[in-house]
Amino acid sequence: MTGAKNPKTTISIPNPIFDLAWFSLIATCVKLLLIPSYHSSDFEVHRHWLALTHSLSLPNWYLDETSPWTLDYPPFFAYFERFLSLFAKLVDPTIVDLHDGLNYKSPSVIIFQRLTVMVSDMVLIFGIYRLGRKLGSRERNLIWILVVWSPGLLIVDHMHFQYNGFLLGILLVSLSCLEEGRDLVGGFVFAVLLCFKHLFAVAGPVYFVYLLRHYCRGGWVRGFGRLVAMGTVVVAVFVAAYGPFVYYGQIQQVFHRMFPFGRGLCHAYWAPNFWVFYILLDKGLAFVVAKLGFTIQVPTASFTGGLVGDSSPFAVLPKVTPLITFVLVLVALFPCLIKAWRNPQPSMITRWVAYAYTCGFLFGWHVHEKASLHFVIPLAIVATQSMEDARHYFILSIVSCYSLFPLLFEAQEYPIKVLLLLLHSILMWFGFSSQFSQITSAKTRATSQKKGYKSGLKESPGTVMQKQAFNIGWIGTSYLLGLLVVETWGQFLHPIILGNRLPFLPLLMISIYCALGMMYSWIWQLRRIISTR
Template sequence: MGAADLQYLLWLVGIATCVKVLLVPAYHSTDFEVHRHWLAITHSLPLKEWYSDESSQWTLDYPPFFAFFERFLAIFASWFDPQIVDLVNGQNYAVRSVVLFQRGTVMAADLVLYWGLWEIGSGLSRMRRRILYLVVIFSPGLLIVDHIHFQYNGFLFGILFLSLAAMRDGNDLLGGIYFAALVCFKHLFAIAGPIYFVYILRHYCKGPQKIARFCIMASAVISIVALAFGPFLYHGQMPQLMKRLFPFGRGLCHAYWAPNVWALYSTGDKSATVVMRKLFGVYIDRPKAGLTGGLVGDFTPYAVFPQITPIVSAILVIGSMMPCLVQAWRKPVPNAFIRWVVYTFTCGFMFGWHVHEKASLHMVIPFSVLAVERLEDARAFLFLSVVSTYSLFPLLFESKEYPIKVTLLLLYALVIWLNFSQLFGTSTKDSGDLKAKAASNTELNVQETVKPLIGPVEGAYLGGIMVIEIYGQCFHPLFFGGSFPFVPLMLTSVYCALGMTYYWLDQLHMVLSS
């Protein structure tokens, strides 16, 4: 990696920043006010009151490092516009200065993402490295969630890349420290904790010094956690903090169109109530649209199917990730670690409790590292990227954002197609690439270079997305007007959940066969 690669990365960053600037006036969700309020909480209140404040419904529910991050941003916010951090008078404050400041902080935080990309790309050939930069920086899901809907996921994925790069390079201690810090920023990344624990225990804590290494790793991780949670433990805030981080009362489904197995389960339960009423005359009372409103709140119990508890969800998550945990225990090799991490994130998304639809990015972004190395992974990545991005479309429900999200998805799919086609369709015919494969003792599969990026099954499924979208945009309003507004969301949820299930089964096969 040299000056040319850095110049290429900076060129992409410059273009992406221009795109993000153009998106500044776009719609922003309630998450915009959430983060503004967190600025006000951390600026206006003493630390001991951060996790007990209830001056707004947008209570602080991220781990301490993120709270400290908000406190850091609040310093500049108070200089930029003092009302941003006014706990009483700043509520729902969204004038131009606030929008510019908060959008700008997301762009600035993305510097960590670019750093992480630079580190994770260091182990790849130049062409693969540049394609990786391209597919991550211009990820439509990341642009939609962070720079339109509004969140700070980019810099968190940068920390994840730093951890994965360290683990791949054999620096398990540094990788563990990065991961511990990441979880202290956003606890949803903790779903990969089991694979980190098993892999580090078997790969790092081995040999004559295994006890010493275990103590070193444990001390480092405990120090990070103590640095994050220690001040709140001192002030007696841990019970309230844990309650905020793990709001089990919110229920199994965050929103009905989060595309995982619980979307299918919920649809099955609703269908079963209809069947029992129509065919058997059995009427089962349940709140109208209790599972289809797409709102965060207390969970409506299932009418026919067995109830799902947090314990059941946890058992399914751990049980589904057992194949990679067993592999990591038996043969902890660095070149398989990224795949195992991606798979555990997939299991968490598919079976987790109160999963956000935005959590599909936890699979997509790190999977890009694998996608630039093998054709089979490139094919799965293209499929996953389209399904994941389309599942995020309901986040942007205003008509003025519709052309933006469609354009982002179509252009991105085209860019992936062209770059991966070049990488796997023509680059392997180059003598230089053949020599590189021979030097690395990589098996050269000529047949692999002629496989299409989209197979017939995947192609038929992706074509179905167009049918779902045309129905939701054109035919449903034509036939029903404003009635049954949940139906397009339900169709999107179920159809994308089928695609996500197909992807999960494919990755399970990849893990078992690796």
């Protein structure tokens, strides 16, 4: 007797590209709504670069002084602006007019430049797709929430105005290649990134040590051959970028524009890093010395004048030079470089690179607050690996986003930035809770089955005890509540109590308090890297 055949069942396989398209579409809708919002002077910077690269011949790009916003990015970004200028001219010729276009703010230029950032974000989408395509759907979706819906990127790129998503997308593509073992391609893409924005070079030592130990191995002959191959690829990229300027004798001028060390140790609004505490210590010592009756020359409004310039004088402590900051960054990187040398693991490269950018942010010269995105975005990939990583990222992401609030200082943008941060914090909380409750449940079921408990009939006695909800502990909670206190003072109480006195105090409080969180993140990452085998 022949048994009845089982009907064919159709198994639905989730399509990560389709899912990511939905995430990107929702993010794009938000970006479109932000088009009329505030934009900083960076908007005019990039508009001028469109006009500059379109109107002048290549040898004059780094010589032009028509506007205060001179070209100071590497050549690949200049080529990128030149490419965009071809479309800008079709939209509105005034956009690319070197003289008539100065401070041009018509709807055509605003919409065009906003759209260029949205379109260039496709590189970020591609990079995050590559890094998450081999993960489970839950981890993949969580990473997409952290990156594609990042409030920091929305604030900096789509309101304040920059192209960080595009540049970070190139970084993520490079990291995805290294994680897959495609070291030559990963090194090539990183070299391309450096020719777009040289500030990403902070991770250069990590890339160098990792590729030397992981790619250039396998005996003297094979190792040397791979070293030559990697060197050839990297040199070819830099020749393509800088070669024309060498030919025209402008390479010295290019480097002069790219490394303007005369800007001083700190930006007008202090980035929340180590130098905040160094400056405060100097001011505290100056106050004590003056009280003791010693004569001391205290620079007027040094570091608190809110001006961009050479604000490097100290009253008591030694002056900090670019060389000192360079050495400090290398010293902070040293434990990570040792790990990469001894055991170059592809699974660790993203964590190491994020740590490198953290070191550059904390100890670098004239660091912008926006540079926190350089390590916050890569750490989103790491955040799904463990409960500890998730707790760390939850706090760091909130601190990083809050430290960007002063970029949007107009009243009409205040509800937007607060809402973006609150919504993202809620999404992170539920995302991490769902991710790690699922992992805990899976481990619990496996333990129960090993002990002989039948699924669905009886739970093992330790099941309830093994479950762990996502939380950040009382210290983390207290610290985040402190952000609320700082914001309440700066936004509401300071104008009432002090009026127009000490106008720099609210910014100072944000820098100091966020610097505590950034220093904690650096120490946490360092301990994590050292403890990982």
